Amino acid sequence: MTRVVVKRLLVGVLVMWGAASLIFVIVRAAPGDPATLLLGPDAAPDQIRELTAKLGLDRPLPVQYVSYLGDVVRLRFGDSYLFNRPAMAEVFERMPATAELMLASTAIAVIAGLTLGLIAGGRPGKVVDRVVSAGTIALQSFPTFWSGIMLILIFALALRLLPSAGSGTPAHLVLPAITLALPFTATVARLTRTSVAETMREQYINTARSKGLTERQVLLGHALRNSLIPVVTIIGLHMGGLMGGAVVVENVFAWPGVGTLVVDAVANRDYTVVQAATFLVAGIVMIFNLAADLVYSQLDPRIRLESAA
Amino acid sequence: MTDALEVAGLVVDLPGRGGPVRVVDDVSFDIPAATTVGLIGESGSGKTMTANAVIDLLPSGATTGGSLRWRGEELLRASRARRRQVRGHEIAMIFQDPLAALNPTQTVGRQVGEILRRAGQSPQQVRSRVIELLDRAGIPEPAARLRSYPHEFSGGMRQRAMIALALAGSPALLLADEPTTALDVTVQARILRLLRDIQEDEGLAMLLVSHDLRVVAHVAHQVVVMYAGRVAERGPTSAVLREPAHPYTRALVDSVPAVRTRTALAHPLPGTPATPANRPSGCAFHPRCPIAREVCRVEQPSVRSVGSGRWAACHFAEEA
């Protein structure tokens, strides 16, 4: 077990290095430079040159890259160009709001998705199954910003049940969390459905039936756990995708999380904040994936044994 | 001797591409109490579907007809709840592939004890009964193996665990569908002996499904020979094997040297087996039958008495 964790962590370090390098290239390849943007259109060329030098952006790219990597290793991401305070502090400050959104969405998606998938997969081909399958395909095909706007139109503007933007009360969380959860719910439901339907064809399901169990007991006692194995992995992997969706949702609902911060930072060419945020997000995704692997091996004793050997 | 199970005119239709396929066609036989009945036939002859019909585990979409009388009670017309009550507690089943038949994510102890736990027994009661059952099934150090998972067992041990699982509900009838086919040749005989001992000790009725005549010859008191979903012949095992009353049974016997010691060479069965989906007219066996005549192609022979306790579906049973 420990060996597996160490191996995954090593791979994780490589992934983090890749992510850090990629973002370094991308922010610099984008048009527009920070000094110009910070000083405004009326700034003199001298001023711009001076600020560029101060930010270290006049050095050759390889030099910038090496010093950047050195900083990253020491978890130093420099100061935000815009706010003149550590970039990571800026990101950390926004983290709780994003975490709150993601947790709420994950809870919705897992509970709703598993329930729908279990109901549909337990009766493959029946009416419930077809309704759930059709519904989830529809959900998956809506873009997040569109479903977000639809929810705002219906629940905030037409019905006036919920606030359309901002944060502060639990009511503010409802629409963004549901918006972010919709495609994830569909994914979990579809995956659970397939997995449950497949498991229900296993021979040991007949063994369970031969003990005189009800279909419900068979489903919950024998099919559920085995069907969850692939689902858990996908939930873990999907948390990364959820992070991407959060950027969109936060901006649609003006939710003060990392997503709005990143979009603002990109607009202002605030490289250090973009780099810090990306690094943190990559780290979080990596941890989710590792956690998914570990839960997976706990659910399936055959994997537990193999990794111990 | 009272009959535990009376199968009369059993019919099973499975949905197929070109409409329903009759995979079990008018099958009748009895399983007397404390008796082992062997069910034999080539692959696809409907043995598994017959056993599955008895324990009500047919694939979804299957329809049944005829009668299954269990201790005088008609199972095919019993309520769902009643049929569920019979499953496991009165009729239990052992499957061909014990690795597939055991849940890979639950310990052996948990699976064997489930039926007891669900019946409301205390954890201590369940534990000691499961140890007893595993011990009865010949698993060494049963208390230590409770927490093992199926994949940690050898094939033979898994089938022993499956046997313990089937016995947990104290059934009166045990259906064993090819219980040794998936096992190593070396353990097959031991598992078979175990089943025979358990059947005798507990006075169980047993239906032993096999395509292997030697298995049936060793264990079964009576034998039912199936061909393409129908009964070809049935009767006491020794009499049927010594003097088959159906050309198909004779061909089966001739194909196994150990059963028929008079011939030195085994004669493999000629031709290809008929399937229920593609059943020849008249007697389904006629394309492969060495003594088939014109009438066999047109007229389906009905099962008739051909001696004491013996039944065969052949126009020319006396010449077989």
Ligand SMILES: Nc1ncnc2c1ncn2[C@@H]1O[C@H](COP(=O)(O)OP(=O)(O)OP(=O)(O)O)[C@@H](O)[C@H]1O
């Ligand atoms: N799930 C299913 N759906 C449709 N047809 C099936 C299904 N399972 C089996 N059959 C068909 O039913 C017929 C009887 O099958 P059955 O499994 O009872 O045969 P068997 O005698 O047990 O053979 P084997 O020795 O291969 O186990 C076969 O022709 C088979 O093709």
Ligand code: SF4
């Ligand atoms: S009925 Fe005819 S074809 Fe069928 S087994 Fe008897 S002799 Fe052969």
Ligand SMILES: [Mg+2]
């Ligand atoms: Mg079979």
